[in-house]
Amino acid sequence: xxxxxxxxxxxxxxxxxxxxxxxxxxxxxxxxxxxxxxxxxxxxxxxxxxxxxxxxxxxxxxxxxxxxxxxxxxxxxxxxxxxxxxxxxxxxxxxxxxxxxxxxxxxxxxxxxxxxxxxxxxxxxxxxxxxxxxxxxxxxxxxxxxxxxxxxxxxxxxxxxxxxxxxxxxxxxxxxxxxxxxxxxxxxxxxxxxxxxxxxxxxxxxxxxxxxxxxxxxxxxxxxxxxxxxxxxxxxxxxxxxxxxxxxxxxxxxxxxxxxxxxxxxxxxxxxxxxxxxxxxxxxxxxxxxxxxxxxxxxxxxxxxxxxxxxxxxxxxxxxxxxxxxxxxxxxxxxxxxxxxxxxxxxxxxxxxxxxxxxxxxxxxxxxxxxxxxxxxxxxxxxxxxxxxxxxxxxxxxxxxxxxxxxxxxxxxxxxxxxxxxxxxxxxxxxxxxxxxxxxxxxxxxxxxxxxxxxxxxxxxxxxxxxxxxxxxxxxxxxxxxxxxxxxxxxxxxxxxxxxxxxxxxxxx
Numbered sequence: 001x002x003x004x005x006x007x008x009x010x011x012x013x014x015x016x017x018x019x020x021x022x023x024x025x026x027x028x029x030x031x032x033x034x035x036x037x038x039x040x041x042x043x044x045x046x047x048x049x050x051x052x053x054x055x056x057x058x059x060x061x062x063x064x065x066x067x068x069x070x071x072x073x074x075x076x077x078x079x080x081x082x083x084x085x086x087x088x089x090x091x092x093x094x095x096x097x098x099x100x101x102x103x104x105x106x107x108x109x110x111x112x113x114x115x116x117x118x119x120x121x122x123x124x125x126x127x128x129x130x131x132x133x134x135x136x137x138x139x140x141x142x143x144x145x146x147x148x149x150x151x152x153x154x155x156x157x158x159x160x161x162x163x164x165x166x167x168x169x170x171x172x173x174x175x176x177x178x179x180x181x182x183x184x185x186x187x188x189x190x191x192x193x194x195x196x197x198x199x200x201x202x203x204x205x206x207x208x209x210x211x212x213x214x215x216x217x218x219x220x221x222x223x224x225x226x227x228x229x230x231x232x233x234x235x236x237x238x239x240x241x242x243x244x245x246x247x248x249x250x251x252x253x254x255x256x257x258x259x260x261x262x263x264x265x266x267x268x269x270x271x272x273x274x275x276x277x278x279x280x281x282x283x284x285x286x287x288x289x290x291x292x293x294x295x296x297x298x299x300x301x302x303x304x305x306x307x308x309x310x311x312x313x314x315x316x317x318x319x320x321x322x323x324x325x326x327x328x329x330x331x332x333x334x335x336x337x338x339x340x341x342x343x344x345x346x347x348x349x350x351x352x353x354x355x356x357x358x359x360x361x362x363x364x365x366x367x368x369x370x371x372x373x374x375x376x377x378x379x380x381x382x383x384x385x386x387x388x389x390x391x392x393x394x395x396x397x398x399x400x401x402x403x404x405x406x407x408x409x410x411x412x413x414x415x416x417x418x419x420x421x422x423x424x425x426x427x428x429x430x431x432x433x434x435x436x437x438x439x440x441x442x443x444x445x446x447x448x449x450x451x452x453x454x455x456x457x458x459x460x461x462x463x464x465x466x467x468x469x470x471x472x473x474x475x476x477x478x479x480x481x482x483x484x485x486x487x488x489x490x491x492x493x494x495x496x497x498x499x500x501x502x503x504x505x506x507x508x509x
Contacts, residue, residue: 009212014160015149017216020209022167025142027202028090029171031097032135033341034179034195036062037334040315042188047121048107048114051460055312059453060259061128062308064249066446067266068136070439073144075137077435080235081219082141082148083210088239089137090203092246096130097196099123101189109463129249133242139442144435147426148216155359157423162352165419169344171198176338184332263447270440277433285506286430292368292504293428293437295497296421297444299371302490303417304448305455306378306483307410310337313456314403317476320469321389323397336403343411351415367424367508368501370416372494377413379487381406382480389477394470427508455479 009016040058043049049057076085104120146164150157175195183191219225225235232240252258274294278287318324319333358364365373388402421441429437459475461468 014156014163016212017149017209018146018160018164020205020212021142021146022164024086024202024206024209025164026167026171027198027200027205028093028138028142029168030175030179030198031093031171031195031202032131032175033172033337034175034198035097035100035131035192036311037176037180037337038183038188038191040311041319041334042183044316046103046106046188047116048109048463050463051316052457055453055456055460056256057253058312059450059456060256061132061253062311062449062453063259063263063446064132064253065135066139066442066449067263068132068249069139069141069442070266070270070436072136072139073141073435073437073439075238076141076144077433079219079221079225079238081222082145082216082435083213083218084235085137085141086145086206087203088242089134089139089141090199090206092130092134092242093138093199094134094196094203096127096134097192097199099127099130100192101196102127103187103189114463125253126246126250128253129246132249132253133246137242141435141438143422144426144438145213145216147423147434149213155356157427159352159356161423162348162355162415162419165415165422166345166348169341169348171341173338173341173345174198176335176341180332180334180337184334260450263443263450266443267447270443273436274440277430282430288504289428289506289508290430290437292501293425295501295504296368296371296424297441299375299490299494300417300421300441301444301448301451302486303371303375303378303413304445305451306382306487307414308449308452309382309456309483310340310407310410312452313459313476313479314406317385317459318403320466321398321473321476322400322403324400326400331400336400336407339404339407340411340414343408344415347411347415348419355420366498366502366505367420368494368498368505370420372491372498374413374417375487375491375494377409377416377487379484379489379491381409381413382487383484384409385480386477386484389473389480394473398473424508428505455483458482 039061040054043054043057044051072085072089076082080088102120102123104117104123107114107116109115143161143164146161147157150160175198179191179194181191182194225233225238227234229237252262271294274290278290282290315333315337318336322333322336324331324333355364384402384405385398388398392398422438425438425441426434456479459472459479461472461475466472
């Protein structure tokens, strides 16, 4: 198809390319969230991991998933461009999900000793490594292309990112229904395999939808990657290095202490580079905007550390403490994860229209205020679970509608922060480091994932104590009361700081 024939075409007031990215990300998120929804149950039930070990592995994996886009974004910025990075990442993701479909033998408890299939676990860890590397090349770069579809002051930008974000959650909703059902009813391999098929669909959509991207996402300096080193183009050496790097990640995902050190070093190095770049290359306005963006990113760490309890402590809370029998129908605990996606699908368009309407009335809150509201809302979500837990007594199961309410509040918080955050990164970052700053955004989320695992561990239960309902319930409720106060307090602090942050943003909302 001729690029000129599709250039600048719009659908429902947005570039057609937005919808290509929408469906690509939808299928990529189907694969990611389908696998993630099963992961903790798979570890604790099939391989008999303790709660603590399950949380730490999930935290290390998720941290690496969100940290790797720092490297992937930098490589795309400087060398191969966003489009090539996305295709390469998608191929790695397909391979990773195929590997996840191999289950091996189920673990057994013999004389108090857990016996596991070591080979199957190594296949599992290597599959996680492929997924980590694949997301690193895909995640931040696809969001960056969304930003390129709009001019800097285009009022449609925030609503475009919100629509894009809705695509993410359509994939997540389908995944939690389909992959969880297949995994629990027919075998874990079926659930993980379905996730891989979804990723393959995403790859096809992106490849065949290239003309609608209007040339966005191509390498800025193609002559660099076409140069040869030792008989091969630099572009090919990048791919080879990434594949070899997967073997390194294979070992890292099994070592939680190494992941923790890497996160600390990567965070410090990223902050140092931001300061260096701001001082060395930017004028006053651009420098202060970058400082404001960095402050906001730091507050997102608190939000995501609380929010990501969904795939950790809240997952096991749903399995063990929530009354899963609703009108005679037995719910699967993993399905509750779909509530977040469902609420985003139903609320994303109203939220997008709300920001546009408020902007016309000159009442649109600044990004900083929106982030503060998000922190307060995520805290209130945990408050709902505390109320439900106390009303049901020490030995009673918590009614499922309290968890529904918690996810509703968390979702409203997410819609006030995540799509707005993606948009503000593209608006406030200097052009030459947009991909890097998008990576820093996900690095902050990576830190949150590891912190979330540590927080969940506060309510961990050993394999031998899983039948002690009263003690388990008390542990969860105590944890959620602490998180309630943490969310509210953080939101109030950010409200106080907002006037200062607005000055640094120099007119960008």
